[in-house]
Amino acid sequence: MSGERRNVYMVSGGVTKFAKATPNMDFRLRVKKAFDYAMNDINADLSMIDGSVASYFSDHFQRQLMSGIMVQDYLGLTPKPSKRIEGGGATGGLAFQTGYEEIASGRMDTCVVYGFETMSHVNTWKGNEFIALASDTNFDYPVGGFYTGYYAMMAVRHMYEFGTTVEQLAQVSVKNHGNAIYNPYSQSPMKLTVEDVRNSPMVSYPLTRLDICTMSDGAAVAILASEEKAFELTDHPILIKGIGTGTDSMRLSDRPFGKVPLLPNEKESDYRNLKYPGVHSFRAGRTAAKEAYEMAGITDPLKEIDAVELHDAYTSSEIQTYEDLGFCKYGEGGQFVEEGKADINGEVAVNFSGGLLASGHPVGATGIMQAVFMFWQLQRSIKKHFGNDKLQLTNPKRGLIHSHAGTGTYVTVTVMEAVR
């Protein structure tokens, strides 16, 4: 499927502190701050940038069409090439991969991917309505009109199929909010217990307030470069080793009941009686992982990947995603978190930054935020950027970032690798 591609590296990144509302800055200034941070980190100037990709999800939230060009213009990047990428919650991951493609294709030698979202211009319940407009407005929105409800039904089915418990869901929340305590960019760092999570208000059974991420204002920037340019710009570029993207039907109701697309570490007999994906799993996530692993030459993900930033808009989706990514078999995701395998000192550090649950989820910025945190992790520069090294792994070699749109309609997986 793949032809000749050039190697692509990430050379710098920047993130604004995500917050519920930052009315003193608009989206342009927020991106500018993250952009300047990334540019200053490698002493780059505008003449070194060939073009850009704009990443934002909703036109409703800002009541402004063509926000992308307003950022391009504010950053001083006009008249260079740019385009906007949109794919719901996976917008950031898709945009990051588009930046990769601009360089892999040879069109650009350097590309800035900037992501942003301003969700504070409307109240939380109106915000939920806007997000629900990213479900089928003829058949799904008028019935439920609430994304937490859709994910809750997936969680209920996962619990039924595999015996996953609400306490296991809660453990994801405890872990991610706890990691965020050491991430100065995070929106909701918290020391929690499983009881705290279960006792917080029920939003959609079985998901409580603390099983769900919040709305945020924020921006994130990643700078990508070709091999030649990358080593001119920094001594510590991070290689983009593999990319993968998957899709699935817009309506949950239309998901088929077929067979699991197997990873190299699985066999058909593992899933003899499993109807897949149904509504318990994300086929798009598995498809994305399969493509990215093939490209990166990964055959045993749990052994070969040290750190993961994945799309935990809901605690249940983190558990479902362990399985899609092949860190455990389908059905074992609940145990995986329960046994501490996803902890910072576990077998693979999942959402060391706090994830969406605790870092925040300004949609268009989220997938790029993941890239930035992973870039710093693999560069071993967490201390420099976070002001402490609690979340720095000792010798991380390979990281995976995972971006995901509504009920698993678009999912991206990108594998990043330290080269020195």
Added chain:
Amino acid sequence: MTINPNAKMPESQQGTEIYNFDPLIVKYHYEIDYIHSYAQDSEFFKALGQKKLLGSKCKKCGYVYATPRAHCMMCGAETEWYELPKEGRIHSFTTCYFGSEEFLPETPFHLVLVEFDGVNSLFLGRLIGADTEDLYIGMPIRAKFRRNLKISPTDVYFVPTEEAGKKK
């Protein structure tokens, strides 16, 4: 030709609602009526008025969808309308205690994904007539229809059957 150096913009009594001065935050109102067509899915909504639930069956591969879709996701061929059974089972469920602004006044409400015998995919609907603790996967449920149509997929909703309470 008009040249009037004394031209003056008319003043009005309408002001702007201000939430905050620093930074300046104002209220901006936005509202719109869409001319929304159900297009190739129109039959589904019309059938609800005749107390019929229409899915789709692929003319080529025979896959049966519990939802309207004019073309098959499996093979790309055209589908035909397929009348779904009135009775099915809960495939999954939730109870929403919060929701989008539009549905907030209706909370709490149950959502169910419904499975039907002989049908390959599911249908999303609301369920009434049971509490959350009464719901279970596999629960037999029955479609009911609104008499005064809203021309919305909520013109059909589900209730537990008589047997639903017996075999939890």
